[in-house]
Amino acid sequence: MTADLSQHIAGLDALELSHRERRSVAARIWARTWPMFSAILLVLAIWEVVVLTGWRPEYVFPGPVTVLGELWNRLGEAEFYDAVAVTIRRAITGFAIAVLVGLVIGAAVSRVRPLRAAFGSLITGLQTMPSIAWFPLAILLFKLSESAILFVVVLGAAPSIANGLIAGVDYTPPILLRAGHILGLRRLALYRHVILPASLPSFLSGLKQGWAFAWRSLMAGELLVIIAHQTSIGEQLDNARELSDAPGLMAMMIVILVIGIVVDMCFGAADNALRRRWGLDQRVG
Amino acid sequence: MTAPTQELRPSRADGHEPAVRLDAVSKVYGRELLALDRVTLSVDRGEFVCLLGASGCGKSTMLNLVAGLDHATAGEIDTGAGRIAMMFQEPALFPWLTVSANIELALRVTSSAKSTTRRERRERAAELLEMVHLGGLGAKRPHELSGGMRQRVALARALAQDADVLLMDEPFGALDAMTRDLLHDELERIWRERELSVLFVTHNVREAVRLGDRVVLLSSRPGTVIEEYPITLPRPRRTDSGEVAGLASAITDRLRQEVLRHAQPAQRPGATGTGK
Ligand SMILES: Nc1ncnc2c1ncn2[C@@H]1O[C@H](COP(=O)(O)OP(=O)(O)O)[C@@H](O)[C@H]1O
Numbered sequence: 001m002t003a004d005l006s007q008h009i010a011g012l013d014a015l016e017l018s019h020r021e022r023r024s025v026a027a028r029i030w031a032r033t034w035p036m037f038s039a040i041l042l043v044l045a046i047w048e049v050v051v052l053t054g055w056r057p058e059y060v061f062p063g064p065v066t067v068l069g070e071l072w073n074r075l076g077e078a079e080f081y082d083a084v085a086v087t088i089r090r091a092i093t094g095f096a097i098a099v100l101v102g103l104v105i106g107a108a109v110s111r112v113r114p115l116r117a118a119f120g121s122l123i124t125g126l127q128t129m130p131s132i133a134w135f136p137l138a139i140l141l142f143k144l145s146e147s148a149i150l151f152v153v154v155l156g157a158a159p160s161i162a163n164g165l166i167a168g169v170d171y172t173p174p175i176l177l178r179a180g181h182i183l184g185l186r187r188l189a190l191y192r193h194v195i196l197p198a199s200l201p202s203f204l205s206g207l208k209q210g211w212a213f214a215w216r217s218l219m220a221g222e223l224l225v226i227i228a229h230q231t232s233i234g235e236q237l238d239n240a241r242e243l244s245d246a247p248g249l250m251a252m253m254i255v256i257l258v259i260g261i262v263v264d265m266c267f268g269a270a271d272n273a274l275r276r277r278w279g280l281d282q283r284v285g
Numbered sequence: 286m287t288a289p290t291q292e293l294r295p296s297r298a299d300g301h302e303p304a305v306r307l308d309a310v311s312k313v314y315g316r317e318l319l320a321l322d323r324v325t326l327s328v329d330r331g332e333f334v335c336l337l338g339a340s341g342c343g344k345s346t347m348l349n350l351v352a353g354l355d356h357a358t359a360g361e362i363d364t365g366a367g368r369i370a371m372m373f374q375e376p377a378l379f380p381w382l383t384v385s386a387n388i389e390l391a392l393r394v395t396s397s398a399k400s401t402t403r404r405e406r407r408e409r410a411a412e413l414l415e416m417v418h419l420g421g422l423g424a425k426r427p428h429e430l431s432g433g434m435r436q437r438v439a440l441a442r443a444l445a446q447d448a449d450v451l452l453m454d455e456p457f458g459a460l461d462a463m464t465r466d467l468l469h470d471e472l473e474r475i476w477r478e479r480e481l482s483v484l485f486v487t488h489n490v491r492e493a494v495r496l497g498d499r500v501v502l503l504s505s506r507p508g509t510v511i512e513e514y515p516i517t518l519p520r521p522r523r524t525d526s527g528e529v530a531g532l533a534s535a536i537t538d539r540l541r542q543e544v545l546r547h548a549q550p551a552q553r554p555g556a557t558g559t560g561k
């Protein structure tokens with residue numbers, strides 16, 4: 001009887017276990033990249049056509065060949081790497097502080113009810129505040145220094161990160177909370193074993209949005225707060241404008257765009273990996 | 286079979302003190318929605334009680350009260366010193382943990398098992414998975430399993446709590462008939478092996494007759510116990526057998542009467558008008 005039962009069960013299970021096949025790495029990378037490359041080619045073509053129409057003189061609005069050539073030249077210069085290194089260091093420092101601040105504020109606000117009432121909407125309000133509006137105050141407080149830039153980067157990114165965590169805590173599925181309660185998890189243990197892990201996807205999208213704000217604030221900051229004898233991407237951009245070096249200016253803009261896209265793709269990859277692990281990626285139909 | 290731990294609980298042997306006792310328990314939601322009205326019910330040690338009623342009659346409310354997920358408005362609930370585990374209609378597994386880790390978490394939290402090492406817990410989890418015929422699937426994620434398999438993992442997790450009382454809230458409601466039948470056999474076997482006391486909620490009359498030592502019928506709005514049917518059919522029973530079907534149809538008739546009572550609200554002057 002029991003052998004019969006377990007055989008029945010084994011039969012049903014074998015029918016029901018999902019066998020999701022995964023394509024090879026090369027195929028997946030190709031499937032992702034070819035639309036991207038086509039889009040880039042299309043944009044370059046449109047750009048070239050606009051230049052050919054003679055809408056603006058070439059020295060103000062150079063074509064893709066000139067700009068990419070200039071970019072290639074810069075890639076061979078040490079100063080370029082110094083500039084990128086400084087900017088990336090600021091981005092990482094600012095973002096790391098923002099994550100720390102966002103985590104602390106998010107955890108406190110999501111757990112303590114009076115804090116929620118007091119600061120919940122303020123945090124959302126801060127998110128809508130254009131970060132460039134903080135700069136006059138930042139410069140008053142910190143002079144023309146890196147601290148002024150970091151101050152604004154943190155203010156730009158931290159609210160999104162805190163909000164991501166708060167939303168994740170709020171939307172923890174009640175059934176999981178009940179399951180945790182039944183298992184005997186209370187207070188901090190419940191927070192640690194159920195609420196925090198459950199809010200991970202939302203926290204991750206908060207991080208992603210926070211990064212976008214941080215990167216924008218950083219670029220604004222580097223254009224506004226030029227520190228003497230210190231190069232940076234923003235400083236190079238400003239420099240190129242002063243010298244009316246249109247190809248150099250556009251080359252640096254491409255660099256900014258590419259860094260932004262690459263980091264965004266990293267967050268996207270992390271998000272996808274999480275969804276796959278949790279089984280949140282099962283599409284309808 | 287008499288484990289030394291049983292000597293620590295003499296009350297279990299005398300069979301007099303029930304595993305769960307509800308004494309005139311009422312539950313009011315908000316201001317006036319009387320979900321349960323003076324429910325008195327007990328589940329003996331080792332007994333399998335099925336709680337049957339139309340949907341919305343307060344079955345889940347009752348289990349939540351017993352589980353301590355919510356507080357009764359009036360009355361008393363006594364679960365003694367026994368540990369309580371619960372299964373829901375959804376498996377409610379943690380998607381960020383593997384199947385095995387879900388069970389290990391339960392083992393870790395359960396106080397008597399606190400001193401165990403990680404490795405012991407892993408081995409124990411593997412045994413429990415074996416018990417629900419899921420041996421070797423511990424490394425999978427919950428979403429990789431079918432609904433029936435997930436529900437068995439949930440059962441294994443509940444068993445990991447080493448509870449005396451198992452509360453089940455329509456645990457097989459979302460499964461197809463064939464899987465459900467198999468899980469009935471499975472549950473019956475484990476209930477016997479472990480000498481569990483089970484309070485099993487369902488709105489499926491045949492399921493109640495198939496599993497229960499006793500079927501308790503609840504009325505709707507407010508929920509009260511209106512009838513109790515001891516089921517003395519020999520085990521194992523089959524859901525599609527004639528005896529089960531015969532008893533089930535008698536109980537279904539009684540349940541229909543109860544539902545019909547609500548089709549004529551004019552007959553109940555005292556009824557609260559909330560059509561929620
Ligand atoms: N948290 C709640 N707040 C207000 N009303 C509730 C709540 N939970 C259940 N109810 C109401 O109590 C009644 C019984 O619900 P429930 O116990 O879920 O019924 P069942 O499980 O038998 O279907 C229903 O009318 C339902 O609308």
Ligand SMILES: [Mg+2]
Nearest residue numbers: 344345346454
């Ligand atoms: Mg229910």
